[in-house]
Every structure is written in C-alpha cells, then in structure tokens.
Amino acid sequence: MDNDVAPSAASAPASGVAGRTILLAGGTSAAGIASAVALTRAGARVIVAGRDPEKLATVVAEAPGTLTIAADLTDEDAIADLARTVHDERGAVDGVLHLVGGWRGGGGLAGQSDSDYRFLERSLTALRHVSRAFDADLRESSAGRLAIVSSTAVARPLAGGANYAAIKAASEAWTRAVGQGFAKGARDGSRELNAAAVIFRTKSLEGLEGALADAFIALWSDDAEDWNDVIVELGDGG
Template identity: 60%
Template structure:
C-alpha cells in the first residue's frame, strides 16, 4: 500500500487507518524528518499492519522508477495507492494566475502521472487494488482566482478516470471480473476531514470494484 505525499495530517491519518486494518504501508514524501515523525506516530498504535518510509521526489520520473524497484524488492507488488500530493496557490483574479503558481500546482499532477504509470501493472494484476486521488469541489464552479488550481484538479480527475477505464479494459480483455478501482474523492478543504478521508479510502476494499470504479465521492457532504 503506497501513500504518495504522506507528510501531512491526512497522510498520517490514512497510514494509521490502513495499518490498523492490517496493511503494509509505504509512506512516501520528500522530507525525511517528517516521514520519521509519521512512522513513529503510526508505530505507537496497536495494529496488525506495518509502516515504512521512502524518500522520493515524485515529480522526477527516474526517481519514481527507482522507487518502484525498491518497493518491489522489499514489499512485492503494490495493491493500493492513495495520492495526497497537492497544495494551493491562487487569488488575484485571472490576472493573478501566474505561470510560477501554475507550475507549482502542476507538480501534483505530474506526480500522479509518474506514480500511476510506475505501478499500473501491479494494480491491474492485483486481486483487489484501489487507487484514490483527492480533488476539489471547486470544480463544480471554478473561480477566476482559482483557475490554475481548478485546471490542475480537472486534469488529475481526467487522469484518474483514464486509469479507471484502463482497469475495466484490462479485466474485459482477460475475461475476468473487475477487481481494481480508481476513485476520486472531492473536498472543499481537507482541514478537519483527515479521518473521514482515511476511513473512506480504507472502506473502498469493502465495496465491489465495479461499483466504485470511475466514481467521484464528495467527502465534504455529511
């Protein structure tokens, strides 16, 4: 189980929930100190699973390829990815949507592309794989001051839906039932919803893959 961009409150909450459910979690991020803090926090829980960390620049394709090799050697195939790489920059109306801000925000989409490509075969061949990304309710009504942010989130959702179609096509071509699912979680803000996100991702394994593949779930709704 891979958490991409794990050094956040949401990453810690997801790691706790997954480890409590018995998963072997690989938490990935750029900051080794924050990863160490996450691992120490999660390891204090009484759980059947485990957590270890990997430092990686997910925006660099070669680094992600090397990461996949290390994970395969240490843990075997990956059967779950929770993509939490993100961030916010915006404001200033349309004129304030600078290229520098766009390039910063685009990093989350680039990381998603690299991670899903590196582990696509693992997920398609798994008996029960789940990929989830975190998007934004801002896509329901994009604002000029958040145009860069909404554009990147829209691209990320399109990519996640393409992954879902790939899962469905692979299952169909193999004459097998669909076992992998790609899901989009939308939030207005993750602040205060960290535990809800963690629970929602963990709960995906309780649902039939065909029922949740290529779906958008709004976690901001009670």
C-alpha cells in the same frame, strides 16, 4: 457505473484492507499521517513516499511499522527507483492514495501566474508518474485501488483559483482514464474487474483527515465494479 454515485462508505467494515500493501504518495501531510495510522490499525502494510526525511520520520513515530521512502515524486527516474524499492521491500502494491497537493491562488484571473501554475502542476506530474509505475500491480492485484483527492473547485471554478481548478480537473481526467484502462483490461482478458480508480472531492481536507482515511479503507469493502470511475464527496461540499 454513474461516476457521480458511490456506495456507502460510512458503514463499511475495514477488514477488507487487512493484509493489503498500500502506498501513500506524498503521505507526510496531516491527511497522510491519519491515513497511515488508520490503515496500519486496519491491518494493512503501509508505505509512505515523500520528499522530506524529517516529515517521513514523523509518520513512523505516529504509525510504527510504516515503511518510508524519500523520493521526488515529480521525477520519473526517482519513481522508477521508488517502484524497485517498494517491490524489493514489500512486493506488489494493492492500493495507492495520491496525496501530493498544495494551493496557490487569488488575485482574480490576472493573478494566476505561471509560477503558481508550475507549482500546482507538480501534483499532476506526480500522479502521472506514480500511476504508471504501479499500474501493473493494481491490475494484477485481487483488489487494486487508486484514489486521488480532488476539489469541489472542479465543478465550481473561480477566477482566483483557475490554476488550481485546472490542475484538479486534469488530475480527475487522468484518474478516470486509469479506471477506463482497468475496465478495458478486464474486458479484453475476459476476467472480472479487480481494480478501481476513485476520486475523492472536498472543499478542504482540514478536519476531514480521518474521514478520508475511513473512505479510502472502505474501498476494499465492495467489489471493484462498485467503485471504478466513482466520485465520492467528502464533507458538505461547502
């Protein structure tokens, strides 16, 4: 499927996610809380993983019933522990929304420091660890979904945001590779494609937290083949 064309998410019903087990990786931000609330209301079983226990407590206060797990998502051993805990507490997951992010930039090309790059690289590292740890779950689910939040900077990179755009571009490439793995596994097994990897692109998530939550929930309203390797634009793209 053309990776720039997405099914309509605006009018899709939310019932398809009911009963699904969803992991929000790095889900302590405003977008994570909005997603946890929306998913819980839609009948999903939500797990939020993040570093900060205080922020995790805030998630539970806003979305009662959410299972929170403190974990360093950039640490491979910690991710293995996270996967064991998730499986012990909730079983296999059906969906992962990757929300580990952050911004550092400015100063033109000369201002793109290595320390800023290493800070931004944490998002890609976490994505690699989490997607590998839960790959089998998503493949074996009757409707597995992996989604990341990327940036319009991938298509329109600026010198002052070169580090940021490079990390987002790499994250998109990784996610598309995950989707290719889903498709190949289905073909090799002579079975229907049940898992999809999706990229949400936006200029900024500020003010679009609810739109992201709705768009993620809508991924269960269509077949996996309609969503796999698809880029969904959130907002006007600015």
